[in-house]
Amino acid sequence: MKAKVAHLFKKLEEIERDSVELKKLTDRIADDREYSPxxxxxxxxxxxxxxxxxxxxxxxxxxxAGSERFLEKGKKEVPTETNAPSDSSLPEKKKTEKNIRKY
Structure with missing residues (x-):
């Protein structure tokens, strides 16, 4: 099965996060309840x-083996911009005012 390293790292992060959350939950369970054990x-x-x-x-x-085609000795591929609009040609987004509710 082929998987990208990034996917494996993401899965490892999820596993670590879940383990930490389970540990916290285990510590918070009251010992005097019948369902605790x-x-x-x-x-x-x-x-x-x-x-x-x-x-x-x-x-x-x-x-x-797959990465060799992207990086050869000392060579870097730099993506070129083609027909990319400049920042000045993009229309400005107007900020809308929102009512802030205080609770």
């Missing part, structure tokens, strides 16, 4: 699943 066990199980997913992503090998 079940919730904590469920959250810990999900955190383990997320850690396993993270490990699987980190095991993926990265191939750089």
């Amino acid at each position: 079940f919730l904590k066990e469920s959250f810990l199980s999900e955190m383990q699943n997320l850690d396993e997913q993270k490990k699987e992503i980190l095991k993926v090998s990265v191939s750089t």
Whole structure:
């Protein structure tokens, strides 16, 4: 399966964020409730699943064969502008006034 490195990084960020949120939720659960052990066990199980997913992503090998066509030794491709309107030719957007409600 081919995937871009950027997608893998995005998935890793999601996994990290979810793990942190689950940890916070686990810490906030009151211990004196009868459902507390079940919730904590469920959250810990999900955190383990997320850690396993993270490990699987980190095991993926990265191939750089596709990038060779973009960057050759010392050469950079610079995109050229074609028929791009200048800033002065763009119409100015008018700011609309909005009523601000105070609560």
